[in-house]
Amino acid sequence: MPATGAAIAVLALSMPAMAQESAAFSLPELGYDYDALEPVIDAQTMELHHSKHHQSFVDNLNNAVEDGTIPADANVEDLVASASEYPTGIRNSAGGHWNHTFFWQIIGPVEEAGEPSDDFAAAIDAVYGSMDEFKAAFEEAGAGRFGSGWVWLVVTDAGELEITTTPNQDNPLMDLAEVQGTPVLGNDVWEHAYYLTYNNRRAEYLSNWWDVVNWDEVSDRYAQALAE
Ligand SMILES: [Fe+2]
Incomplete structure (x- = not known):
């Protein structure tokens, strides 16, 4: 019997939802175009970084659900918080998914950059002397991170701002992190984040x-971290 128009409409509507439900983890959309951050970050870097590198972490986590390494209802926050309990591959994939999801949100087009809030700017001034001095310290930490990793500004459990770095796809939310805290700012210093434009620089x-x-x-994020 031929499908009715209504049945076809229902089928068409339900298919994307079914496809989405079948995967526990999914790649978040960016809130801007791949070329929106040029010339600071080139479009090809953004596209590869999002659609290939980040996607691979999402795929690895979904494969881990399929083979039973992690439960189907696992969420990335819990995986990261208990990273020490999982094999390195899960730690890398969960960290990679969390880190990149965070990264896409704390960057954006120059014209939408906004300004540091008064509270955040005052906290930076209190710890580092000025925003410029903070930036210099953050850059120095990032440049000094040997190999691949991340540089972070976190709010510690004591409510203090602290700069730290992590290797690979680790982050300060992990139970095994040397310095633990809630990230409010973080930069990816893997070569894949900058090499096409900046080479080794x-x-x-x-x-x-x-x-x-x-x-x-x-x-x-700073205000939320203080409120936690
Ligand atoms: Fe990356």
């Missing part, structure tokens, strides 16, 4: 990167 990438930081988002 990581320090130049770190210095230019401030132009695409979304200070409204960072300030919101």
Whole structure:
């Protein structure tokens, strides 16, 4: 019997939802185009970084659900918080998924960068002397992270701001992190984040990167971290 128009409509509507439900983890959409961060971050880097590198972490986690390494109802926050209990592959994939999801949100087009909130700027001044001195310290930490990893500004459990770095896809939310805290700012210093434009000049990438930081988002995250 031929399908009715209504049946076809129902089928068409339900298919994307079914496809989404079948995967426990999914790649988040960016809130901007791949070329929106040029010239600081080139479009090809953004596309590869999001659609290939980040996607691979999502795929690895979904494969781990399929083979039973992690439960189907696992969420990335819990996996990260208990990273020490999982094999390295899960730690890397969960960290990679969390870190990149965070990263896409705290950067954005230059014209939407906003400003640090008064509270956040005052906290930075109190700890580092000025925003410029904070930036210099953050860049130095990022440049000094040997190999691949991340540089972070976190709010510690004591409510203090602290700069730290992590290797690979680790992050300060992990139970095994040397310095633990809630990230409010973080930069990816893997070569895949900058090599096409900056080659081996990581320090130049770190210095230019401030132009695409979304200070409204960072300030919101700072306020939320203090409230936790
Ligand atoms: Fe990355």
